Amino acid sequence: MMPGARLTRYQQLAEDLADGIRAGALRPGERLPSVRQTCAQRGVSPSTVFQAYGQLELQGLVEARARSGFFVRATRRAPRAEPQVAPPRAEATPVAVSELVFELLGSTRDADVVPLGSAFPAAHLFPFDTLARSGARAMRRLPSSRITGALTAGDEGLRQALRRRYALHGVPLADDELIVTNGAMEALNLCLQAVTQPGDVVVVESPTFYAALHALERLHLQAVEVATDPRDGVDLDALAALLARQPVAACWFMPSFQNPLGALMPPERKQALVALLARHRVPLIEDDVYGELHAGARRPPPAKAFDREGGVLHCSSFSKCLAPGYRVGWAAAGRFAPAVERLKMMSSLATALPPQLAVADYLAQGGYDRHLRRLREALATQQQHALRLVERHFPGGTRVTRPLGGYFLWLELPPQVDALALHHRAMAESISTAPGVLFSADRRFTHHLRLNVGHPGDARFDGALRRLGELAHGA
The missing domain is CATH 1.10.10.10 (Winged helix-like DNA-binding domain superfamily/Winged helix DNA-binding domain)
Incomplete structure (x- = not known):
């Protein structure tokens, strides 16, 4: 705590x-x-x-x-320790991870595979039937003129609903800074493109989400990683030293329930992060797709809540908390909003209107927060269950995170365990994982795993996690 x-x-x-x-x-x-x-x-x-x-x-x-x-218990048994902070290389690194990611994750989409390596929670946790009714209702009352006149910035009704939710959480957004996108990934990519040029250096967490590395690779950018604590997130002293040492075009961070660590930066550290980057005039691209999945009573404030100069390009979506597959995301891009909107117009022109209207109608019905409470409870309960299974079945010396939200666990296995080889052995038994080498530009974290535990009710889950532990024992 x-x-x-x-x-x-x-x-x-x-x-x-x-x-x-x-x-x-x-x-x-x-x-x-x-x-x-x-x-x-x-x-x-x-x-x-x-x-x-x-x-x-x-x-x-x-x-x-x-x-x-x-x-x-008659005697107290110490819980497993959390993973150690691994200081990354100090130099900027060209990124080339796409082939590895495609190779390892492309085969995990088979429905017969137990999805410990997937990026989404279980489908039954989401109100797809209610969303479908909202979509049908919204489309029936939609004038045909609006279908061909979709705005680049997105449906105004949805944007108003988003601004109201942010205001309720103490984060007022300017009317013209919110742009609806095709999921959070388009928002993040557009924001990255708006603040960088090929060859620039971008700071990412260590470990970091492999989609961030994809984006850097596509835009011919260099990554420099900064040490990241499994509990408190980015090491601000290390970041300050890095900013003093070399030019940096942007930072791409996930301050709330970071993927893969699950780290949650305390509010005062988020505030200090925003102030530090403002002093150096370095934009922060904030990936906040897991912000609604907190286990506590209140939603943690995003870094955007402390932005006074428009330097935080805040990105999120409904993909992880309400509507996977609808691809409704957004960027609140601060002073960079005009550039992001122009890039949006030049790339995809506009986001499809029907899913925007479905989500807007669903929000208007008033059941979103009730759904979120049920989702959070289910994920938090399943996380505790998964931690007990790791405690029982994985080899001695295994370290594991205990996030305060989200649905990922990050395991540091004993050094002799090759997580990539373990992944291949598990896949031969229809169990997917996400090995640690996916989460670093220089393919570190060779004995680490990210596990998706957001699958309550999946009868295969316990056996798969037990078997994975047995395979790790034999490595």
Whole structure:
């Protein structure tokens, strides 16, 4: 838990029970209250209780017994450590990762493959039927003149809805800075293109999302990586030293639930990041596609919330939180909005209108936040379950992150485990992974894995994670 951060309900319940165990109020071998009893006593949901008990199990304070419940452990078992920060190379690196990414991930789209290496959560978590009804309703009342007159900046009704949501979270957006795009990736690519020229240096996290490396490779840009903590995100001292040492055209960071680490920069560090980059006149491209998937009570503020000079090009989408496949994203590009809009017009002209209208109608019905609460609970509960499986089945010395949101875990395996070879062995048994070499311009992280645990209800999940641990043992 970050200093000063508010505890979620399950974290508060876990902390209260842990205090009772340490004080002797709950003794070794004693059964914890049932889920039903705890729900009634504390006024919380069953998923909150399961998350709290799972947290205590990871801390080694309790153990689960089949069909019996949770019991206080006689001896405390230390949880697995989190991955270590790996200082990257100091030099800028030409990027050439596309062939490797296409090779490794192209074969993981088979429905028979257990998708531990995929980028999306389970499809059943999203309200596709309701979205379809919203789309049909919106199209029935759409004048034909609007279909051929789609605006480059996007449907005004959707843009108004987005501005209202940002304002509710304390992030006012200028009327003319919001541009609807074909998913977040188009937004990120357009923003990157707006602030760079071929040969420029762009700072990325270490490790970083491979799609950022794709974009740099396509535009003939160089990457320089900055050390990134699995909990707190970008090392600001290392970034300041880098900015003082060489010219940098832009930074591309994911400050909230970073892919693949799941790191969440505390608000004060986001504010310091924006101030540091403003002093150096370096734009920040902020990838915020996971911002709505927080496990806490409040949405963490994006870096955009601290932007006073228009230097943050904030990008997001509905792909990870509401409507995968609809390809509705956006950029709030600050002072660079005119350049981004021109690039949008020159590349794809406009974003398809029907999915924009479907999402706008869905938002107007008022069920979005209710859907988000259910989605967050499901993902947080499944993350705790996955952490327990990693604890039980992976080799000693394995380190694993404990993110406060999102649906990825980042594993640092023992040094002798070749994660790329492990990926190939797992794929032979129809289990996909995302090996660490995908997440660095110089193919570091050779004994690391990113695992997608956002698949609650998938009966194959437990067996696949257990088998992956067995394969890692034999590596």
